[in-house]
Amino acid sequence: MRPHCGAGAVMLQAGGDPAVAQGHKMDFTPTEEQTAIFDMAREFGAERIAPHARAWEAEGTIPKELWRELAGLGFGGLYVSEGAGGSGLSRLDATLVFEALAMACPSVSAFLSIHNMCAAMLDRHAADDLKERFLPQALSMDCLFSYCLTEPGSGSDAAALSTRAERTNAGWRLVGTKAFISGGGYSDAYIVMARSGGDGPRGISAFVVPDGAPGLSFGGLEDKMGWRSQPTRQVQFDGCDIPAGNLLGEEGRGFAYAMAGLDGGRLNIAACSLGAAQAALDATLAYMGERKAFGKTLTALQALQFRLADMEIELQAARVFLRQAASKLDQGAPDATKHCAMAKKFVTEAGSRIADQCLQLHGGYGYLADYGIEKIVRDLRVHQILEGTNEIMRLIVARDMLAGH
Numbered sequence: 001m002r003p004h005c006g007a008g009a010v011m012l013q014a015g016g017d018p019a020v021a022q023g024h025k026m027d028f029t030p031t032e033e034q035t036a037i038f039d040m041a042r043e044f045g046a047e048r049i050a051p052h053a054r055a056w057e058a059e060g061t062i063p064k065e066l067w068r069e070l071a072g073l074g075f076g077g078l079y080v081s082e083g084a085g086g087s088g089l090s091r092l093d094a095t096l097v098f099e100a101l102a103m104a105c106p107s108v109s110a111f112l113s114i115h116n117m118c119a120a121m122l123d124r125h126a127a128d129d130l131k132e133r134f135l136p137q138a139l140s141m142d143c144l145f146s147y148c149l150t151e152p153g154s155g156s157d158a159a160a161l162s163t164r165a166e167r168t169n170a171g172w173r174l175v176g177t178k179a180f181i182s183g184g185g186y187s188d189a190y191i192v193m194a195r196s197g198g199d200g201p202r203g204i205s206a207f208v209v210p211d212g213a214p215g216l217s218f219g220g221l222e223d224k225m226g227w228r229s230q231p232t233r234q235v236q237f238d239g240c241d242i243p244a245g246n247l248l249g250e251e252g253r254g255f256a257y258a259m260a261g262l263d264g265g266r267l268n269i270a271a272c273s274l275g276a277a278q279a280a281l282d283a284t285l286a287y288m289g290e291r292k293a294f295g296k297t298l299t300a301l302q303a304l305q306f307r308l309a310d311m312e313i314e315l316q317a318a319r320v321f322l323r324q325a326a327s328k329l330d331q332g333a334p335d336a337t338k339h340c341a342m343a344k345k346f347v348t349e350a351g352s353r354i355a356d357q358c359l360q361l362h363g364g365y366g367y368l369a370d371y372g373i374e375k376i377v378r379d380l381r382v383h384q385i386l387e388g389t390n391e392i393m394r395l396i397v398a399r400d401m402l403a404g405h
């Protein structure tokens with residue numbers, strides 16, 4: 001089922017012809033290949049994820065076998081270059097995968113996004129030896145990756161992080177604590193941003209820390225509102241020793257790598273909100289066609305029809321806005337970061353609003369876990385907080401608007 005992934009990349013690069021690329025710039029109608037990518041992910045989600053999503057939430061874990069199945073579809077390195085064994089998809093194509101999988105479970109889809117962000121960091125920045133040691137296993141998802149930037153004392157102001165990395169005779173020794181790490185204590189390796197130099201972003205380097213490294217430990221399982229199927233823990237480095245070769249890319253460039261990864265991460269998170277909100281809307285439409293009140297189905301009530309129309313308008317606007325941002329990132333447009341930030345803010349808020357409306361339109365049943373909507377409401381809420389809060393998204397946009405004024 002995998003060949004379409006490579007084919008998608010060829011199609012989206014439009015043969016490198018700028019005139020062709022220009023011609024497609026504003027057309028976000030999915031091509032046949034994009035539709036095939038979306039359908040494949042959606043079918044996989046419907047068969048292999050949706051029926052188990054509630055159980056995984058109750059267990060607080062996702063079976064590792066699922067990741068290997070997803071890797072079999074080429075989803076372990078969606079935008080890792082084909083030369084390195086990845087699927088070589090554009091960012092736009094990759095958002096289709098996250099959108100489709102989130103229709104089954106946003107928590108699973110978002111976890112896959114984090115792993116993919118790490119795999120792409122390895123592909124883009126790691127030296128050959130480090131790449132050889134970790135990338136093939138990342139692609140097969142035998143080695144799941146987590147991304148460790150946030151600390152107890154620094155979240156939005158990530159460049160203020162204080163985890164230290166000191167040189168030793170054998171390599172590096174890490175000391176500090178990372179907070180809120182998705183997959184903490186569950187993943188097989190961690191990409192860790194730590195301070196190897198002075199204050200500010202240029203003093204930060206990125207490192208690969210494998211599970212089992214001496215001095216690596218984990219905090220207790222965080223009890224949280226949504227994303228309950230994926231474990232979140234603190235990751236602690238108490239004199240954690242790693243080899244010199246586990247420095248990712250150049251010393252002092254770790255923050256730049258971490259931020260570059262986030263542009264695309266924001267698209268993925270927005271895509272997760274989009275897919276889950278679409279699933280909620282689809283379920284609501286079906287429910288309203290069956291549920292009767294005052295002798296009519298809910299769909300016969302014009303006040304509710306207008307609510308449906310408003311949700312459809314908002315969701316379609318969000319979809320086009322997200323695709324445009326993804327396309328800008330693919331093209332390396334100078335305003336890509338701003339557009340990724342705008343799309344992340346707009347789509348995650350639209351997604352949560354729509355999911356909440358869908359819960360309301362289900363009446364009391366929307367509040368019951370059996371109907372699937374309350375999980376979507378809970379899962380989507382965090383999308384406004386992570387990968388940069390939506391306040392930070394506004395900060396990025398406002399800075400760009402005010403530059404030069």
Ligand SMILES: Cc1cc2nc3c(=O)[nH]c(=O)nc-3n(C[C@H](O)[C@H](O)[C@H](O)COP(=O)(O)OP(=O)(O)OC[C@H]3O[C@@H](n4cnc5c(N)ncnc54)[C@H](O)[C@@H]3O)c2cc1C
Nearest residue numbers: 147148149150154155156180181182385386387388389391
């Ligand atoms: C479930 C979950 C999973 C996560 N997974 C990961 C992960 O895998 N890896 C990782 O590194 N991190 C992860 N995070 C951390 C997440 O990225 C941070 O929580 C987020 O960046 C916000 O940081 P903070 O919580 O410290 O909030 P703060 O930075 O303390 O912000 C508090 C409030 O102040 C606002 N604020 C802060 N500064 C400004 C400003 N300049 N202007 C306006 N408003 C501002 C914020 O928007 C927010 O509303 C996760 C978080 C959660 C909840």
